[in-house]
Amino acid sequence: MSQTLEPAPEATRLRDSLPRRRPPRRSAARSRTRLAYWLIAPAVTFMVLVHLLPTIGGIVLSFKRLNTFTFARLFDAPWAGLENYRSILFDSSNPLHDGFFGAVQNTAVYTFWTVGLTLVGGLAVALLLNRPMKGIRIVRTLMLTPWIVPSFVVAILWQFMWQSDVGIVNKVLVDYTGILNDRPIWLLGHNTIWAIIIPSVWRGLPFAMLIFLAGLQAMPQELHEAAAIDGAGPFKRFRYITLPLLRPLIAVQLLFGVIYSTYQFSIPYVMFGNNPGPDADLMMTLIVRQSFSNNLFGFGAAASTLLILIMGIWVFVWYRIFKRDLEVT
Amino acid sequence: MSSRAINRGLDVLTWLVLAIMLAPIFWLVASSLQTDGQLATGAMNLFKPTFHAFGQMWKSVDFERYLINSLIICTVAAATATAFASFAGYAIARYQFRGSRAVSLGVIGTQLIPGSMFLLPTFLGFIWLKQNTPVNLYDTRLGMILVYTAFFTPVAIYFMRYFFAAIPRDLEEAAMVDGCSRFGAFLRIVLPAAAPGLLATFVYAFLFAWDELLFVASLTQHNAETIPIGIRNFIGNYQERTAQLMAAGVVSTLPVLIAFFATQRWLVKGITAGAVKG
Numbered sequence: 389m390s391q392t393l394e395p396a397p398e399a400t401r402l403r404d405s406l407p408r409r410r411p412p413r414r415s416a417a418r419s420r421t422r423l424a425y426w427l428i429a430p431a432v433t434f435m436v437l438v439h440l441l442p443t444i445g446g447i448v449l450s451f452k453r454l455n456t457f458t459f460a461r462l463f464d465a466p467w468a469g470l471e472n473y474r475s476i477l478f479d480s481s482n483p484l485h486d487g488f489f490g491a492v493q494n495t496a497v498y499t500f501w502t503v504g505l506t507l508v509g510g511l512a513v514a515l516l517l518n519r520p521m522k523g524i525r526i527v528r529t530l531m532l533t534p535w536i537v538p539s540f541v542v543a544i545l546w547q548f549m550w551q552s553d554v555g556i557v558n559k560v561l562v563d564y565t566g567i568l569n570d571r572p573i574w575l576l577g578h579n580t581i582w583a584i585i586i587p588s589v590w591r592g593l594p595f596a597m598l599i600f601l602a603g604l605q606a607m608p609q610e611l612h613e614a615a616a617i618d619g620a621g622p623f624k625r626f627r628y629i630t631l632p633l634l635r636p637l638i639a640v641q642l643l644f645g646v647i648y649s650t651y652q653f654s655i656p657y658v659m660f661g662n663n664p665g666p667d668a669d670l671m672m673t674l675i676v677r678q679s680f681s682n683n684l685f686g687f688g689a690a691a692s693t694l695l696i697l698i699m700g701i702w703v704f705v706w707y708r709i710f711k712r713d714l715e716v717t
Numbered sequence: 718m719s720s721r722a723i724n725r726g727l728d729v730l731t732w733l734v735l736a737i738m739l740a741p742i743f744w745l746v747a748s749s750l751q752t753d754g755q756l757a758t759g760a761m762n763l764f765k766p767t768f769h770a771f772g773q774m775w776k777s778v779d780f781e782r783y784l785i786n787s788l789i790i791c792t793v794a795a796a797t798a799t800a801f802a803s804f805a806g807y808a809i810a811r812y813q814f815r816g817s818r819a820v821s822l823g824v825i826g827t828q829l830i831p832g833s834m835f836l837l838p839t840f841l842g843f844i845w846l847k848q849n850t851p852v853n854l855y856d857t858r859l860g861m862i863l864v865y866t867a868f869f870t871p872v873a874i875y876f877m878r879y880f881f882a883a884i885p886r887d888l889e890e891a892a893m894v895d896g897c898s899r900f901g902a903f904l905r906i907v908l909p910a911a912a913p914g915l916l917a918t919f920v921y922a923f924l925f926a927w928d929e930l931l932f933v934a935s936l937t938q939h940n941a942e943t944i945p946i947g948i949r950n951f952i953g954n955y956q957e958r959t960a961q962l963m964a965a966g967v968v969s970t971l972p973v974l975i976a977f978f979a980t981q982r983w984l985v986k987g988i989t990a991g992a993v994k995g
Contacts, residue, residue, distance in 0.1 A: 419899060420812055420814075420899065421812065421814045421815075423808075423812070423899050423900060424808040424811075424812040424814040424817070425808075425814065426804075427804040427805060427807060427808035428804065428805040428808045428809070428820055430800075430801045430804060430805075431801040431802060431804065431805035431820075431870050431871075431874060432805070432820060432823075434801065434863075434866060434867040434870055435823060435824075435827060435867060435870065435871065437867065438835065438839065438863070438864060438867030438868070439827045439830060439835060439867060441838075442834075442835035442836075442837075442838035442839045442842065443830050443834050443835050443838075445835075445837075445838030445841070445842070446834045446835055446837055446838050447834075449837060449838065449841075513734055516727065516730065516731050516734060517731065519724075519727060519731075521728050521731060522728075527731060527732070527735050529978075529981060530735060530739065531734075531735055531738060532977075532981070532985075533738070533739060533742060533974070534738055534739075534741070534742065536924070536970070536973055536974050536977045537742065537745075537970050537974075538927055538928045538944075538945070538969060538970060538973065539928050539930070540928070540930055540944075540945040540948050540949075540969075541745070541948075541966040541969055541970050544948060544952070544962055544963070544965075544966055545741055545744070545745045545963070545966055546741070548748065548756075548959055548962070548963065549741065549744060553759065554756065554757070554758065554759035556744055559759075590738070590741065593738075594738070595988075598985065598988060598989060599988070599989060601989075602989030644828070647828060647829060650831075651831045651832060653832070653930065653931050654928065654930045654931070654945070657930065657934075657949075658930070658945070658948065658949060658952070661952070661953075671831075672831065672832070672833055672931070675831075675833040676833060676836075676931065676934075676935075679833070679837055680935055685837055688833060688837060689834075689837055691833075692831055692833045692834040692837075693834070695831050695833070695834070696829065696830060696831065696834060699829050699831075700829070703829065
């Protein structure tokens, strides 16, 4: 290390002694700001190193021809211009083209149903648990358990439950209750998307329930009482009082629910392996497979960049819709 | 119908919903207590449980290695993320400084980026470091700890802000009047007062780290593999041994389940405070 660049000891001592000589007020404000910067420094450093820089790197890679042959050159791989984007979006002879739009469609279906059912179900259960009842505290705590089960355990458990012959789902639907006459095949073909939606809802619903329940309990009771005196029934009160008051909570859950569902990876990956098949292949499973199994890193980076753009549009649309609700809170 | 009857009906419905939500977990535990053969043929006997599958699973996949890796990586990463987040969360909750809005927005912004976006450059970066410097992060616990720390710091900041905002300012001002430095007051007065929040944040980050699969799948090869990878490898090699797989599921759920129920009072407060107060 070059010791000559270190400040002289006198300077250090002088700087340290400065705050004591200054008027106390100004130095207090300055030392406060300086402390604030020191306090955020570690978090910001990590976020820059692991989030910001690699994201910029990823966008750069999306313009490069990075594959099996150029991989050894890492970031020095040759430039490809917009080729990665063009072939994904417009080149129908490229097998990735169909795969990409198939995955976009599956991800949209998966996200729509997962977020929709999670929020509607979570609100319904929260309303149910907001009533006085014997043992309600235990019920509320136990209801959270599915959310604690790790995604990869959710995937192996439901994979076993979905088995056509010995799985408990078909046993209940066909053998025990006779709701269905034929045993559905869950892990192959069109049903596969439901084989990942339902476990995702099962795991996510308790969390939505928890948030809604907190919102319901924080709600002022006077409004409901006044409306009841005015003759509004429970459904009217729910529609015109409860639901509008819950809008900010719905907004936040919608925002993050859509983001997390769009980026779902663990459940399809553990349940179906590297390739969940054309009916359940999501954006993330597609990108990871093309990048790490087929070494099409440029494609993966370009598809990820497109995914960020889509999420950017979603955040913009979301903001336009829920702007008012954010100002209230 | 009388309102009494409706209420009884809703009580029954509540218990029914709970039963449905818990049924898959019951099924996980029940299946883990059977033998592989029973599960393959569907001839389960719930009244004759056996712990056989647990012992077999432990040997056949070297589960201990994955478990130890998961425990070390997730504990250290969650603790570091909580420490960083307590610093940053305190600064954001208490001080107005230039760039504080940018940091707050950046915290949320990190959540918008798909993992696949920065996984690849992180992977290439690890490879580059290994080839060009003595720093080896690829397939090491340290590498995974660094990545996870960064991952869960933003959500931990989000959490800690509310716990700090709930602590009255008078507390640290009194300490400073008594001669504590600003940082000393934070360390000795505010942090202990926020202990439940720290614990909740730690557990929350731990839950997320325990569940992470995408990065550990690509950034490790053997030495630093965690439980989700162990489960994936198990499926690849012994798909038909379902009882063992379920046993592995039970063992990998237990640590987070215990951590959750031990701290759920504060954890629930942290989650809902952030949501309800906006």
